[in-house]
Amino acid sequence: MGDTHFAAWNEATAARIARDMFGIDVASVRLLGSNEDLNARIETADRAPLVLKVTHPGISRDALEAQVAAGDHLTAAGLGLVVPRTHPTVQGDPIGAVEWSDGTRLVRLLDFVPGGSPTEAARPPAGAADRLGAAAGALTAALTGFTHPGLLGGGDWDLREAGRIVAASRLHLDPDVATQVDLAMRLADARLGPLRDTLRVQATHGDLTGDNLLCDASGAIVGVIDFGDLGLGWVAAEAAVTASSLLQHDGDALALAFDAIAAFDARLPLTEPEIAALWPAILMRAAVLVASAGRVLAADPSNEYAAARMPLERRILARALELELDEAEALLRHALGRVPALPSVLGLMVDGLADAPCLDLTVTSQVHDSGSWTDPDASVQALLALAGASGSAVTAYGERRLTASAAAGDPPRSLALGIDLAVPVGTRVVAPAAGTVAVGEALALAFDEGGAVLVHGTSASVTHGERVVAGQELGVAVGPDAMAVLHVQLAACASLTPPPLARPAQERAWRELCPDPSSLIGRTSVAVQDADADRLARRRDDVVAQVQEHYYAQPPRIERGWRHHLIDVDGRAYLDMVNNVAILGHGEPRLAHAVDAQMRRLNTNSRFHYGAIVELSERLASLAPDGLDTVMLVNSGSEAVDLALRIVRAVTGREDVLALTEAYHGWTIGADAVSTSLGDNPRALDTRPSWVHLLDAPNTYRGTHRGDDAHLYLPDALDRIAALDDAGVSLAGFIAEPLFGNGGGIALPDGYLAGVWAAIRARGGLCISDEVQVSYGRLGRHFWGFEQQGAVPDVITVAKAMGNGHPLGAVITSREVADAFAVEGSFFSSAGGSPVSCVVGTAVLDILESDGLQDNARVVGERLANGLRALAGAHPALGAVHGMGLYLGVEVVAGGPDAPDSAGAREICDALLDQGVIVQPTGDHKNVLKIKPPMTIDDAAVDRFLAALDRVLTWREARRAL
Structure with a gap:
């Protein structure tokens, strides 16, 4: 083919090799990723697409011939899968050769097998893992009798050589990653050592993952590609390769891995040693993937394919390490029905x-009130306290417990696989059946008929290895005081030590692996709280209007909160980054005490005379600017806005009101009339009543005027007001949020409100500042949002933070305006201004001040905003960061301000939920991440959120790059 020396891999090189060596009429070329080989898709003018493969120098001709033969063997096996054919060179040779800068490289031309990856999505579709595992098992079974001289073992992807590969690559890894790789290899080696000689070895594909098993539009596996890792290897390793590839995905990736293994086993049954070796092999595979990527990138930092895969491969390794080996083997046995x-x-x-x-x-127990669950010893102390009053106490099997580990945000080990007993020291523990004793950290009795019981907290009366009969004393309860705590647990697999707590997602498996031991203490099973979030969601759908929406398609069932955490019934604490209502955080005990005390004394309506309404109103008036000294208390933000609109219309004797597009003010008829947020009502702009007039939203990021031109919004607004004058419209007032709330916290241009308010007042109108979302110190530097604009309104509406979740709102105005409103008659709100509501409002202000939460919003908010800006600089999916303090919004875009990415924002929010973080999208395009956490949030929580968002974006970008 003329000059066969090449140095650069690009489209032109690939086209030249295909044309000159294989006689192909090349129409176009697209380079494909690979760790070490060079691949390109070749489009032709007269035939189906082809793949050109230029191997790395370490591949022999014999090995490539083995790959060709293996493909022919699988085609003949009649599996119904398309295997790529090899096309000969112009000389009729199935394998060509070119000279590269690093030596001779072999070249093949193969069919391009059409189809998609069954696991391309972040969350693979239902059944994808089963189909992947079944195909891998069938292919491996078909290769059982295949032999070829070029079929060698000991290659870089043969897990029997994992130790050598990792050792050779380890120096290229970051220290933290190297530590994880070392741990995985140490655990795997310890378990695999005695099993190696018992594991089947045969021809294996070596890389049966969603990248190399292709599916059609229905999801059915229809083809297999890339035999570059073909060689001799363990059958167990082939199953491990397939299962480990699923650990990179969002959601319950461990369940995906077990589903794939079960489907593999159904096609090619695994032996007992292979079952024991499988999770260690998964650990090895993950370690090899991570270590090899480090080596490849050290040799070729420009390898975009290896760089894109690295974050996903590190995720595989982290997920593989989540399970203890005994735990993993037990779950595997359950998945395989053994x-x-x-x-x-x-x-x-x-x-x-x-x-x-x-x-x-469980999560709803009063034991956990006031954050006591954050103390690791609280549950034991509660059990001992209960026993102290009655002589003994027990816990329930199968309950989902709230423990201190919940605060980490990971899916918790909360499912109780045994029971705890608080009993007097010296209480006898006897054998429930005949068996053999093992004395160690726990006293274990392996039953003669199978299975075992484990007991913690005893002093053994028997020796290790001793045979005992039913009723024989095994030991006595021991403890530091008069009472002792025992833990009793059954295990179906006597050779494995199960954990005391397991993940609720694996409940069905663990109920078989560790059955209820209640009968061992003479009790029947205790009914525990129904923790089925899906079943509750169905009940909700049956009785709650669908229009009353909830977050997420499959929402966690939240039944407890503490500070800036929301806790579901599985005992998982999610970081709450969106709940601006709970300004003091969730479960605040001082607030709960104030409400309880007042409710026990009196709760009535504001027409009665009592101190609480005066105290709260005085506090609110003292916080408002001079002149705004009169308060009207209501139930909600919507009611506050409605009342404010009635006030300005009544006082001015005019009907018409000016508002902004993209704004949200509430759900009542009046508040909705001035709300134009398309995210809340897609028909908002088409359904405004005639008395509402709109100004163009001064959106400095996506609007008409951006950046340095943002000051032009004010003259535009003044021109619009003048045009209303010319049309004979007399404005009663103007309502606006000083920061766009549902728009994502976008600040108005400096001086905008002052200029518009001056124009409104010059015409006899009144100005309403809607502070329902932005007030109470959330902005950090300002208590009220309008302070950021250096202007003072005529009417303030406030709610949300005012009651920390209790229905409470207010309108604050001048005495003159309030008195003029009397033309409408008297004002009354049933629960607005009730004694309980007023005590709530005063307590919120007390705690807000005493805990320095406004200053916390300033300091922690700055840390959060700076972190978000850094992420926006590193990830193209993030655009501008809006807002201030703890009132922030982050744009999710697909190329800039004019390409809002609503699908991307939803995908990011769903992925963050998997990471234990609750964030929701907002804005007209539902593409802005709404970040308004409780003002108790601290540096550790901010860092956790930023790390989670960084991981989610990194994984998302990695998938898109492959």
Whole structure:
């Protein structure tokens, strides 16, 4: 083919090789990614697309011939999968050769097999993991009898060589990553050591993942590609490769891995040693992926494919390390239907507990009030306290407990696989059946008929390895004081040590692996809280109007809050980045005490005379600018806005009101009339009543005037007001948020409100500042949002933060305006200004001040905003960061201000939920991440949120780059 020396890999080089070596009429070329080989898709004028593969120098001709033969073998096996054919060179050779700058490289031309990846999406569709595992099992089974001289073992992707590969690559890894790789290899080696010689070895594809198993539009697997890793290897390793590839995905990736393994086993049954070796092999595969990527990138930093895969491969490794090896093997056995049965009859282990009180440790238990769950010892102390009053106490099997580990935000180990007993020191523990004792950290009794029981907290009366009979004493309860705490747990697999707590997602498996031990203490199973979020969602849909929406398609069931955390019934604490109503955070005990005390004394309506309404109103008036000294208390922000509109119309004797587009003010008829947010009402601009007139939203990011031109919004507004004058419109007033709330916290141009308000007042109108979302110190540097604009309104509306979730709002204005409103008659709001509501409002202000939450919003908000700006600089999906203090919004874009990405924002929010963070999109395009957390948020929570957002964006970009 003329000059066969090449140095650069590009479209022109690929076209030349295809044309000269294979005689192809090349129409176009697209380079494809690979760790080490050079691949390109070749479009031709007269045939179907082809793939040109230029191998790396370490591949022999024999190995490539083995790949060709393996493809022919699988085609002949009749699996119904398309395998790429090899096309000969112009000389009739299936393999060509070119001289590269690093030596001779072999070249092949193959069919391009059409189809998509069954696992391309961040969340693979239902059944994808099963189909992937089934195809991998069938292919591996078909290769069982395949042999070829070029079929060698010991390659870089043969897991039998994992130790060598990792050792050779380790120096190229960051220290933290190297530590994870070392841990994975150490755990895997320890478990695999005695098993190596018992594992089947045969021809394996070596890379049966969603990248190389192709599906049609229905999701059915229709083809297999890329035999570059073909060689001799463990059958268990082939299953591990497929399963580990699923650990990169969002959602319950562990369940995906187990589904794939079960489907693999259904096509090619795994042996007992292979089951024991499988999770160690997954750890090895993950370690090799991460280590090899480090080596490849050290040799070729420009390898975009390897760079894109690295974050996903590190995620695979982290996920593989989430399970202890015993735990993983137990779950595997359950997935494969190989869980042994326990003895049918078991006697008592501990007597006298049939009537002992049961301590509730679920999320809704009062034991966890006031944040006591954050103390790791709180549950034990509560159990001992309950036992102290009655002589003994127990906990419930199968409950989902709230523990201190919930604050980490990861899916928690909260499902109780055993029971805890608080009993007097010296209480006897006896064998419930015959078996053999093992004495260690726990006292374990392996039953003769299968399975075992484990007991923690005893002093053994028997020796290690001793045979015992039913009823024989095993030990006595020990503790530092008069009472001791025992933990009792059954295990179907006697050789494995199960954890005391498991992830609720694996409940079905663990109920078989660790059955309820309540009968061992003479009790029946205790009914625990129904924690099925999906079932509750269906009940909600049956009785709650669909238009009363909820966050997320499959929402977690939130039943507790604490400060800036929301806690679901699985015991997982989500970082709350969106709940601006709970300004003091959730579960505030001082507020709860104030409400409880007042509710016990009196709650009535504001027409009665009592101190609480005066105290709250005085506090609000003292916080408002001079002259705004009169307060009207209501139930909500919508009611406050409605009342404010009535006031300005009544006082001025005019009907017409000016508002901004993109704004949201509430749901009542009046508040909705001046709301134009398309995100809340897609028909908003078409359904405004005739008395509402609109100004163009001064959106400095996406609007008519941007950046340095933002000052032009004010003359535009003044021109619009003048045009209304010319049309004979007399304005009663103007309403605006000083920062766009539902628009994502976009600040108005400096001087905008002062200029517009001056024009309104010059015409006899009144100005309303809607502070429902932005007030109460949330902006950090300002208590009221209008302070940022250096202007003072005539009427203030406030709610949300005012009650920390209690229905409470207010309108603050001057005595003159309030008195003029009397032409409408008397004003009354049933719960607005009630004693309880007023005590709530005063307590909120007290705690806000005493805890320095406004200053916290300034300091922590600056840290949060700076972190978001740094992420926006690193990730193209993020645009501008709006707002100030703890009232922020982040644009999600697909190229800039004029390309808002609503789908991307939703995808990011869903992925953040997997990371234990709650964020929601807002704005007319639903593309702005709304970030308005409780003002208790601290540096650690901010750093956790930023790290989670960084991970989500990195994984998203990695998938898109592949």
